[in-house]
Amino acid sequence: xxxxxxxxxxxxxxxDPKRYRVFVVVSRQALIGSSYSSVxxxxxxxxxxxxxTQVQVGPNEGLKHHSSIHCxxxxxxxxxxxxxxxxxxxxxxxxELNIALGKALDLPNVxxx
Numbered sequence: 001x002x003x004x005x006x007x008x009x010x011x012x013x014x015x016d017p018k019r020y021r022v023f024v025v026v027s028r029q030a031l032i033g034s035s036y037s038s039v040x041x042x043x044x045x046x047x048x049x050x051x052x053t054q055v056q057v058g059p060n061e062g063l064k065h066h067s068s069i070h071c072x073x074x075x076x077x078x079x080x081x082x083x084x085x086x087x088x089x090x091x092x093x094x095x096e097l098n099i100a101l102g103k104a105l106d107l108p109n110v111x112x113x
Contacts, residue, residue: 003029004089006062022086024069036083038076042069054106055096062087071104
């Protein structure tokens, strides 16, 4: 498992009306590789509102539809539910993701990979 990989999760929460939801792993690689049992993820939705905290993704990243990563909705998921690999973000999308995460968390000057 690596930062920037997308996984389809079944029944992600009782609040989510979808049977499946795709999530992108956003935790730092040191945590992902550790014995810690969960990682921070951002959900992927088909809706895109043009917010600076959203990153557009689609078939190039392994998805069936044009969608967006919503960095304002971060969740912690057990590593054990991240088993259905969908794809991964290229370096250009990782830069966009980092900027969107910086905006969502109100971190100043986050413009790096």
